[in-house]
Amino acid sequence: MTAASMTSVKRLNRSGNANCWGTDCNDGSERAACAPCEIMTILIGFHQSCYRNFKAYYQELVQGRFQAAFPGLVSYGRFIEWMPSALLPLCAYVRSCFGSCSGISFMDSTSLKVCHNRRIPQHKVFQNIAARGKTGRGLVLW
Numbered sequence: 001m002t003a004a005s006m007t008s009v010k011r012l013n014r015s016g017n018a019n020c021w022g023t024d025c026n027d028g029s030e031r032a033a034c035a036p037c038e039i040m041t042i043l044i045g046f047h048q049s050c051y052r053n054f055k056a057y058y059q060e061l062v063q064g065r066f067q068a069a070f071p072g073l074v075s076y077g078r079f080i081e082w083m084p085s086a087l088l089p090l091c092a093y094v095r096s097c098f099g100s101c102s103g104i105s106f107m108d109s110t111s112l113k114v115c116h117n118r119r120i121p122q123h124k125v126f127q128n129i130a131a132r133g134k135t136g137r138g139l140v141l142w
Helices: 003-012 036-048 054-065 076-096 117-122
Strands: none
Touching: 036 054, 036 076, 054 076
């Protein structure tokens, strides 16, 4: 987890409360232990890490090494239940991080093989949309 992702909690949590937006994650009978901004920080940290498995990342790194940074940390199962509640704020935060377009864009020209040539007539899901094409090296793609 980088310093930028750790400071995102501070940026989003300007009020200093445990919960960023002043509302509880549950029905309101008890205070939520893990704030939406903390969920967002953990998710951003996962995508910046070299872990390929979120469960391993959460249990080994977050619960192991970053326990002090997240005092109200919940179990892995509870965290998975709360992840959808942070989707909309996470999308808004990521969108706010975009810069302005400078006019220079990059395109990935990696070939994408969808199916073997023998199976082309069998696939009819996108038959009106999909087409065969060529890469810059002259390779025919489905």
